[in-house]
Structure formats: structure tokens, C-alpha cells
Amino acid sequence: MALEVAVIGAGSFGTALAQVLADKGCLVDLYARRAEQIVEINENHTNARYLPDVMLHADIRASSDLQHVVHNKKYVILVMPSSAFRDTVRAMRPFLHPEALVAHATKGFDVETGQRMSQVMEEELPSHASTKFAVVTGPSHAEELSQRIPTTIVAASRSRATAEAFQDLLMTSYFRIYTNPDVVGTELGGALKNIIALGVGFTDGLGYGDNAKAALMTRGLSEISRLGVHLGAAQLTFGGLAGVGDLIVTCTSKHSRNWRAGYALGQGKTLDEVLTEMGMVVEGVRATKGAYQIALKTGIDMPITTAMYHVLFEGKEPRAAVEELMGRRRIHEMEEVAEALRMDWEM
Structure with a gap:
């Protein structure tokens, strides 16, 4: 049977x-x-x-x-x-x-x-x-x-x-x-990568190239991992299918609703116009609001998520948001690693 x-x-x-x-x-x-x-x-x-x-x-x-x-x-x-x-x-x-x-x-x-x-x-x-x-x-x-x-x-x-x-x-x-x-890590990876895919769509819609896409995906994975570990996820989960795997496919595929929505926004359409034209749920929009509130509550630094929130819900111009991201204070590439290893660099 x-x-x-x-x-x-x-x-x-x-x-x-x-x-x-x-x-x-x-x-x-x-x-x-x-x-x-x-x-x-x-x-x-x-x-x-x-x-x-x-x-x-x-x-x-x-x-x-x-x-x-x-x-x-x-x-x-x-x-x-x-x-x-x-x-x-x-x-x-x-x-x-x-x-x-x-x-x-x-x-x-x-x-x-x-x-x-x-x-x-x-x-x-x-x-x-x-x-x-x-x-x-x-x-x-x-x-x-x-x-x-x-x-x-x-x-x-x-x-x-x-x-x-x-x-x-x-x-x-x-x-x-x-x-x-790791239930926590797999769920967070699936939810948060949609935010990064919206951002990648933005940069493509603005006419930026592969350099910007690689930067957003890599730094996006860093902030996904940072929040995830704080909330109890395993760091290694974000290097697997539910982390970097899902991030790649959502940020680079023509099938991705989140990328398509970001692309349209980058070309100057309003959020209401984009959602109406797509006629389907774009989870990254809701995820941005949720993740932004979690970041505020936990104090975890999530600059890409914050920039996306300002664009989606506070009317910030996408190009200005990208420029602000590029102009942030200088930091180590992997802050946690640098701190953990206490690197003794030559000056």
C-alpha cells in the first residue's frame, strides 16, 4: 500500500x-x-x-x-x-x-x-x-x-x-x-540569504559588476554566520548547503525571486511596484525586517541587512546605501579570527 x-x-x-x-x-x-x-x-x-x-x-x-x-x-x-x-x-x-x-x-x-x-x-x-x-x-x-x-x-x-x-x-x-x-543554523541560513540576494540584485540593477556581487555575498555570509553563532548555531553549518550553498544559488540564479526583486529596485522601481508585478511572495523583504529587529535586539553588527532595511522601509536611495557600505570604518576581514589568534603583525 x-x-x-x-x-x-x-x-x-x-x-x-x-x-x-x-x-x-x-x-x-x-x-x-x-x-x-x-x-x-x-x-x-x-x-x-x-x-x-x-x-x-x-x-x-x-x-x-x-x-x-x-x-x-x-x-x-x-x-x-x-x-x-x-x-x-x-x-x-x-x-x-x-x-x-x-x-x-x-x-x-x-x-x-x-x-x-x-x-x-x-x-x-x-x-x-x-x-x-x-x-x-x-x-x-x-x-x-x-x-x-x-x-x-x-x-x-x-x-x-x-x-x-x-x-x-x-x-x-x-x-x-x-x-x-543544527536546526538553528539551517533555518537562519535559509532566511538570511534572501536578504543578501536582494542586495546582490540591487547592485546588478545599479549596473555594478561581479566585484560588487562577490563582495556582498562574502561579507553577507560573514554577517549571517555572526548572527547565527550568537543565536546558538554551529559555525560549520554556514559553510555547507544551508549556508554558502543556498546563498550562491539565490544570489546568482534567474529563478531567484529575491534577486529579481532587488534588480528591479536597483533600476528605480518602488517596492510596491515590484511586489505587484511579481505576484509572488518575496521572502527577503519580510526577512529583512525580522533580521533588522533581531540585530538591534542582540547588538550584532549586520551592515548589509541594515542597509537593505533603510532602502526597503525608509526610502533610502540604493546607490547611497552602497556608498555608505563602502565607506564604513576599516576593519579586519575576519574580525573574530583576528581577535582569536591575536595576530602579532609587524607594523
Whole structure:
């Protein structure tokens, strides 16, 4: 008998994961809200708004009935925008099997509290052990995954058994899953890289070159790591798929919504214009607000995030923000290393 799996969220990545699971022989109940989208998936086996030119497996069944989608499922995977995450988790709580393993693939922060998604899950599902939670993240554009182009990601959980369960569930000949115990680091890497991708898009839109892109990505990774370690993440996580891997793909790919949004902003469009034209969630915008508040609260220096916040929410001109970044006080390239080694340089 085929394993039944619930995927909550019929956007691009949720649909791509549903396709992976169907390829594995699972029967996939895919939660969607729009009636026309449900009809399209069930009758035409397409989801053209999010994954044009992709034919979906017949074993993917879309529904707006959350109880039906979640009921009695051993595995539930949450793939929705951060703004809808808490309400969706709360709504599915009465229907969730006590032994269900729950993973999320949402790269962002809770809008109101700044919490990571696993923290929201722990808060909204108090009777469910946190060892049954996982995060699925890494460099994985849905457009490529849905076409079965080789992709690698990370399944992170406090429980090795839970991480390996999702590894086994999702692994295919084209989709390789690694495990990691660092939930904090993998979540932060996935959320914060979107901010840097917006910044890289800015510089490209302003007409700057590869030098500026390399600088932003490298220094962006530095501030991601700095905040992550302060919040309890492992430094090595940011050198892996959930860190530098996801940063590379989001900052350099034509599929990246965050890069495209930054590019349009760099060319002079307003944030409202960009979001309206894209018609899809750009998580980096919300992540910038959340990360900026976390930086203020913790006192961690995050100059790129701060510059992005000023551009997005305070009307600062992008070129002026870049010039301010370049004109910051001189520092060591790797401040923590220089301090730790107490380098005795010749003067």
C-alpha cells in the first residue's frame, strides 16, 4: 500500500516536493486554497502559475480541506509563506496525528515575533514533541527540482531519527538529502540569504559588476554566520548547503525571486511596484525586517541587512546605501579570527 503524505502549500516549492514524493510512489495530498488551482492540479495535472510547462504526477491530489489533507498522515511537510505559517499550523493542529513527523521548508521569520519557523511549531503544537520536527532547506529552485535536475538539500532536526526519516522519504536519483542536527543554523541560513540576494540584485540593477556581487555575498555570509553563532548555531553549518550553498544559488540564479526583486529596485522601481508585478511572495523583504529587529535586539553588527532595511522601509536611495557600505570604518576581514589568534603583525 502506497504511503500517504501531506504537503501544505501549493506554491512552486510545495508542488515540486509533491512531485518528488509522487515519483517515490507516495500518494500526495496537496493543500491549496484557490478553487481554480485545485481544479487545474486535479484535472489538468499542471500548476502553470508556479511551474509552467511541468506535467504533474497523477498521484498528486489537491484539496482545500485541511482536515482531509492532514488526517492520519505519518509525514506532513509545510511549504507556505512565513506570513501564513502560524495560522496554518494552528489550523491543522486538531487534525495532526500524535506520532506524525512534521517538516517545514519555509525560509523566513514569523512576521509578528521574529521567531524561526521551528519555534512557531513548538509554540503552536505544544503536545507534539520537538524531536518530531525537522527543517528541509538548501539550494533548491523549484523550477529545476520539478524537472528532475540534480539537487541537494539538508534535512535538519534535533532528532537523528527524524532527520533520517525525511532523508529516506525524499531521497531519489536526482534529489540527494543530507542530515544535520543544527536546526538553528539551517533555518537562519535559509532566511538570511534572501536578504543578501536582494542586495546582490540591487547592485546588478545599479549596473555594478561581479566585484560588487562577490563582495556582498562574502561579507553577507560573514554577517549571517555572526548572527547565527550568537543565536546558538554551529559555525560549520554556514559553510555547507544551508549556508554558502543556498546563498550562491539565490544570489546568482534567474529563478531567484529575491534577486529579481532587488534588480528591479536597483533600476528605480518602488517596492510596491515590484511586489505587484511579481505576484509572488518575496521572502527577503519580510526577512529583512525580522533580521533588522533581531540585530538591534542582540547588538550584532549586520551592515548589509541594515542597509537593505533603510532602502526597503525608509526610502533610502540604493546607490547611497552602497556608498555608505563602502565607506564604513576599516576593519579586519575576519574580525573574530583576528581577535582569536591575536595576530602579532609587524607594523
